[in-house]
Amino acid sequence: MTDCLFCKIVAGEIPAKAAYEDAEVLAFDDINPAAPVHVLVVPKRHIATLNDASPADAPLLGRLFEVAARVARERGVAASGWRATVNVGRDAHQLVFHVHLHLMAGRPFAWPPG
Numbered sequence: 732m733t734d735c736l737f738c739k740i741v742a743g744e745i746p747a748k749a750a751y752e753d754a755e756v757l758a759f760d761d762i763n764p765a766a767p768v769h770v771l772v773v774p775k776r777h778i779a780t781l782n783d784a785s786p787a788d789a790p791l792l793g794r795l796f797e798v799a800a801r802v803a804r805e806r807g808v809a810a811s812g813w814r815a816t817v818n819v820g821r822d823a824h825q826l827v828f829h830v831h832l833h834l835m836a837g838r839p840f841a842w843p844p845g
Contacts, residue, residue: 737829741775767837779828781819799834808836
């Protein structure tokens with residue numbers, strides 16, 4: 732995707748502070764954090780929203796959660812708790828149309844979110 736912000740970050744065209752990277756997934760610090768720890772975990776392959784995911788994407792999408800848990804452990808917030816959020820579509824406040832998981836931690840969160 733030529734217009735996709737996260738594709739440009741994955742390609743190294745836009746700098747980001749990486750928290751984790753492998754062949755399939757990149758995790759990087761959010762530039763506008765909503766919590767002391769706020770990391771975005773993205774698949775390197777472009778999928779616009781979860782609505783666009785296919786059954787073949789399930790292993791890749793599962794990796795997002797694996798990586799989030801790893802980053803939470805590395806950042807020292809796994810034991811106290813963290814939130815994983817995936818926004819789907821405009822009404823859910825998805826601002827970048829490339830699937831991404833928000834890993835947030837380091838403060839108490841209210842329920843319900845929203």
